[in-house]
Amino acid sequence: MALGLALGAPTVVPAAAREAVTPARFTPAGLERIRAQLRGDVAQGRIPGAVLLITRGNGTLFQEAFGQQDVAAARPMRRDSIFRIASMTKPLVSVAAMQLVEQGKIQLSDPVATYLPELQGLKVAVERRDAGGQAATELVDARPITIQDLFRHTSGLTYHFLGQMNPVRRAYADQDIAGLYGPTASEMLSRLKAIPLMYQPGSTFEYSVSTDILGHVVERVTGKTLDAALDEMVLKPLGMRDTVFQVAGPRLARLANARPGDPDMETMNWLDLTKPPKRFSGGAGAASTAQDYGRFMRMLLNEGELDGVRLLSPQTVRYMMSDHLGPVRGPIYLPGPGHGFGLGFAVRADDGVATTIGHKGEAWWGGITGTRFWVDPANDLGVVLMIQAPNQRNYYQSVMRNLVYGAMGRASR
Structure with a gap:
């Protein structure tokens, strides 16, 4: 068959009416608990720093930076700090493939x-x-x-x-x-x-x-390297300007690093990302910012569209966010109880069963470096936590969900 086909440009469409949702509201006290948790974890040395972003489909609700971007260099964390996102590369590549x-x-x-x-x-x-x-x-x-x-x-x-x-x-x-x-x-x-x-x-x-x-x-299929294909099909259309497969030039000054002596530093060495890769890893090879990934989450919440540019149809996004495993499981089932797996990320199958607060219909995944995101369409909610602390990733998968949902007040109508 003929390969090297030309890429189809994303379709520009008028903003479509969205299905009814109940957007979450956050209480000042609840948000302050989140701040206090991350500040305390930085002070105790659990993590060097973090960027947390909470969004709706129509824009960012909350974004703050905490602690140090690079402890050894004494650089404070910035809202636009760049993180090795590891397996959070997978949803980006999955959207391009779809x-x-x-x-x-x-x-x-x-x-x-x-x-x-x-x-x-x-x-x-x-x-x-x-x-x-x-x-x-x-x-x-x-x-x-x-x-x-x-x-x-x-x-x-x-x-x-x-x-x-x-x-x-x-x-x-x-x-x-x-x-x-x-x-x-x-x-x-x-x-x-x-x-x-x-x-x-x-x-x-x-x-x-x-x-x-x-x-x-x-x-x-595209006849392009993965970085070029992803840039054309996903990153540029979404305005994800700092999502790259190599962090070089001026971006190096914004690259977040794990604390020296992190027990899983081998992970950070595997995903160095400061030198040109021999191959582009669709499973773990990208770096990004909370702002960029927030735009990706907004596209999912808007069922394939952001700022008038449509990447996927609503039907395709719903299909991706549906369980594709059925009864299939394995000895190491990373999604955990109460979850299935869709096309590129885990999907929550029940409001209960799982050991973290959440909502049926969520899609989520994380990176071995410590990054984590989820989108909750029923609450018009997207959350991304960027940290570089591989040995703390499981802790934050649980605690951040509970803190975010615990910060919600009565849903707006």
């Missing part, structure tokens, strides 16, 4: 090998035991990975740093499959071809380099 779906250039049911022939004829590693109880690994033919499998992490691919080390994860580590500065995209795909899948595609949720592969599909 634009290609809307344009008829790819389909969710397509085998990935249609676009990346390097991934044809993959095998699955299956552990079997003989009559004496001895374990042996057998390689069996894999069902073709589909584009939908990449979006929802049911491809059978993995990350080397999640779960117990085994031969497959060891091969990922040895071959630097998730690396940004080792193999090129072509080399990474060739190396993946030689490594068995963890599971049969479609059978198991396994968080993985799937969105990296989706980004390479975007590259093949």
Whole structure:
């Protein structure tokens, strides 16, 4: 099939009437509790600093910076500080890929090998035991990975740093499959071809380099590098001026860093982002600001449109924010109880069940560096917390949700 197709420009449309929502109001006392929490955490050394932004579909409600952008350099945090967003890159790439779906250039049911022939004829590693109880690994033919499998992490691919080390994860580590500065995209795909899948595609949720592969599909279909394709399809139309795959030049003075001695500093070294990458990682390779990501959240809250520019149809956004897993789960189910997974992010399936306050219909995800966002369409609410403290990410996933929802007063009518 013909690849290298021209990108379709986003459609400029009049602002459409939105479905009825009940926008949240925040109490002064509730917002002050949030401020006090973040100031206290900075003072105690839990985090070097943070930027918190709360938005509605029509604009920002709250944004403040706390603490230090760079402790070693004694630079205070700024509202426009730049953060390594890690896996919050995934929703950006997923929106670009869904634009290609809307344009008829790819389909969710397509085998990935249609676009990346390097991934044809993959095998699955299956552990079997003989009559004496001895374990042996057998390689069996894999069902073709589909584009939908990449979006929802049911491809059978993995990350080397999640779960117990085994031969497959060891091969990922040895071959630097998730690396940004080792193999090129072509080399990474060739190396993946030689490594068995963890599971049969479609059978198991396994968080993985799937969105990296989706980004390479975007590259093949558009004929552009991922940074250029994403810039044209998502970032420029949304006015996300500081979302980049390399932080260089004047932007370096705004780059936030983890506190020296952070126990997960290896994560920050993996995602250096101050030098040119060998390949553009659609799963973890971008940096951004709270303001930029706030514009992305507003687009989702407005069902695909921002400031008169439409990226996706309302139907497509709703489809992305629907559960695509059904009963499928896995040994390490990162969305957690009460959640499914949509096309690029977790989606909340119930008001209850989960251990954090929230609302059915939310979409959310976070980065291993500590960043976190969620959108709650029923409350016309988007929240992004930017921090660079990898070992604190799970703590803030819980505490910030509870603080934000606890700061709400009676909904406006």
